[in-house]
Amino acid sequence: MQEKEVEWLTKAQAGDGDAFGQLVETYQIPVFNLCYRMLGNAQEAEDAAQETFLRAYNSMKSYDRQKPFSTWLLSIAAHYSIDQIRRRRMTLVPFEALPYQDLPDLAPTPEAAVTKIEEQRRVRDLLETLSPTDRAAVVMYYWHDLSYTQIAEALDLTESAVKSRLHRARVEMAKSWTYQSSRHSIQERSQNGSPAF
Amino acid sequence: MGHQPFKTWLFSEEPLEPDQEAALQAHLDSCESCRSLSADWVEVRNLFTRSGPVGPAPGFPTRWQARLAVQESKARREIEQEVNILFIGVTSGIALILLMAILAAGIIIFDSPSQYLMTGLYSLGNIINSLKAFENILVVMAQVLPGVVPASGWIVFIVLVSLLGVAWTYVLQKILVPRRTTS
Numbered sequence: 001m002q003e004k005e006v007e008w009l010t011k012a013q014a015g016d017g018d019a020f021g022q023l024v025e026t027y028q029i030p031v032f033n034l035c036y037r038m039l040g041n042a043q044e045a046e047d048a049a050q051e052t053f054l055r056a057y058n059s060m061k062s063y064d065r066q067k068p069f070s071t072w073l074l075s076i077a078a079h080y081s082i083d084q085i086r087r088r089r090m091t092l093v094p095f096e097a098l099p100y101q102d103l104p105d106l107a108p109t110p111e112a113a114v115t116k117i118e119e120q121r122r123v124r125d126l127l128e129t130l131s132p133t134d135r136a137a138v139v140m141y142y143w144h145d146l147s148y149t150q151i152a153e154a155l156d157l158t159e160s161a162v163k164s165r166l167h168r169a170r171v172e173m174a175k176s177w178t179y180q181s182s183r184h185s186i187q188e189r190s191q192n193g194s195p196a197f
Numbered sequence: 198m199g200h201q202p203f204k205t206w207l208f209s210e211e212p213l214e215p216d217q218e219a220a221l222q223a224h225l226d227s228c229e230s231c232r233s234l235s236a237d238w239v240e241v242r243n244l245f246t247r248s249g250p251v252g253p254a255p256g257f258p259t260r261w262q263a264r265l266a267v268q269e270s271k272a273r274r275e276i277e278q279e280v281n282i283l284f285i286g287v288t289s290g291i292a293l294i295l296l297m298a299i300l301a302a303g304i305i306i307f308d309s310p311s312q313y314l315m316t317g318l319y320s321l322g323n324i325i326n327s328l329k330a331f332e333n334i335l336v337v338m339a340q341v342l343p344g345v346v347p348a349s350g351w352i353v354f355i356v357l358v359s360l361l362g363v364a365w366t367y368v369l370q371k372i373l374v375p376r377r378t379t380s
Contacts, residue, residue, distance in 0.1 A: 017265075021258060028257045033250035046253055050264050057265065119248045126241060141210075142245045170208040170238060177237035 009069060013060050020060065023069070024053050030070060030144060031077050037139040038081035038132070040124040048084060052077040067153070074144060075154035078136040085132040122180065129176045134169040137162055200224075200231055207235050 005026070011019030031052050036045035055076050056063075063072055127135050136155055140146040148166075152159045203224040206213055213221065225232045307313040 021262065024258045024261050029250055029252040032253040032257070036251055042254075046257075046260075049253060049257070050261050053261055054265060054268060116248075119244060120251070122244060123248050126244075143250055166210075167205065167208050170241075171204070171234075173241050174208070174234050174238040177241050178233070181240075 005069070009063075009065060012057075013063065013065075015060075020057055027053075027070065027073055031073055033143055034074055034077045034136075034139050035081050037123070037127055037143065038078065038135055039084060040128065044084065048077065048081050052080055055080065068150070070144075071146065071150045071154055074140060074146070078140070078154060082132040082136060125180050126173045126176055129172055130169050133157075134165045134172075137165050138169050138173075141166060200228070203228070203231055204234075207231065208238060 005023075008019040008022045008026075012023060028049065032045055032049040035048035035052065036042060039045050039048060052073065056073055063069070127138065130138060133155060137151050137157075140151045140154060146154065148159045148162050151157070152162045155162070157165070203221050206217055206221045225235060303313045303316075307316065
């Protein structure tokens with residue numbers, strides 16, 4: 001943990017709003033990324049990320065300084081996103097029905113932006129095949145470089161449960177890859193006005 | 198041929214022992230489905246590596262500050278409502294206890310309900326007479342004071358009342374307008 005961050009954390013725990021503002025500035029990308037990967041929608045991810053910081057702000061006093069702040073924050077974000085996905089299921093809104101919203105500043109050129117958007121869409125489709133908890137474990141492992149122990153702590157699981165969930169998720173995503181590749185190429189041909197369509 | 202433990206090794210992120218590595222390679226050479234699964238997993242891994250972390254639209258901290266201000270203002274309103282409800286509850290309770298005490302005292306002191314009622318009416322009459330007397334005093338003061346108090350005294354009085362009004366407005370603003378918690 002950097003010296004500055006330690007200072008912000010100390011001040012934020014003492015109720016200093018400015019110091020917490022600095023933490024928001026520092027952790028906005030990891031928190032937003034986790035919410036975005038979990039929910040697959042930029043607007044929902046923005047709401048979830050803001051809610052995560054509000055919850056963290058309100059319970060700063062309960063944060064244990066012996067543990068990494070990022071893991072604590074990502075744990076709040078993951079639990080909130082899992083709840084949101086479950087609530088969405090209760091109201092019978094399928095993942096695919098949500099509008100796909102482009103993210104700002106994805107790439108410098110329009111061509112690169114199209115490729116990036118396509119990549120993000122494929123990642124979303126892959127993660128969609130997983131259960132909310134498996135999805136959180138995958139995002140924490142591959143995007144946030146959290147260890148098995150940290151993921152277990154963040155998701156209230158045992159280390160072996162995390163390993164088994166990650167293994168299951170990898171198999172699931174590899175199996176989905178072929179199916180999704182064929183589906184995407186059909187969609188592309190359809191959009192490009194191929195004679196077959 | 199069985200796919201285990203090769204399937205486990207295939208998706209393991211831990212480094213394999215050299216003999217495990219060799220056995221897995223031999224299995225992949227002979228097993229089409231595992232080879233295909235392995236290639237797909239490599240593609241997925243590459244996709245994850247390419248699509249790095251994504252950030253929110255610019256101005257996220259500012260939007261968060263605004264949301265925090267809304268939340269704090271809502272929380273403050275809820276506390277005020279709770280305090281109001283508590284105040285009304287406590288004062289109503291005290292009033293009820295006093296009423297019960299008066300009723301109980303009346304039952305003990307007086308012989309009959311009619312005597313109780315008559316005494317109550319007599320007390321009410323006294324209160325009305327007192328108010329009337331107070332009104333008379335105010336009328337007399339209004340007639341006498343303008344002649345007694347000099348003009349400078351009235352000016353001082355008006356200035357003091359104005360200052361009290363300003364102080365009252367300032368205190369109200371301090372209580373009602375939400376404060377920024379962060380920059």
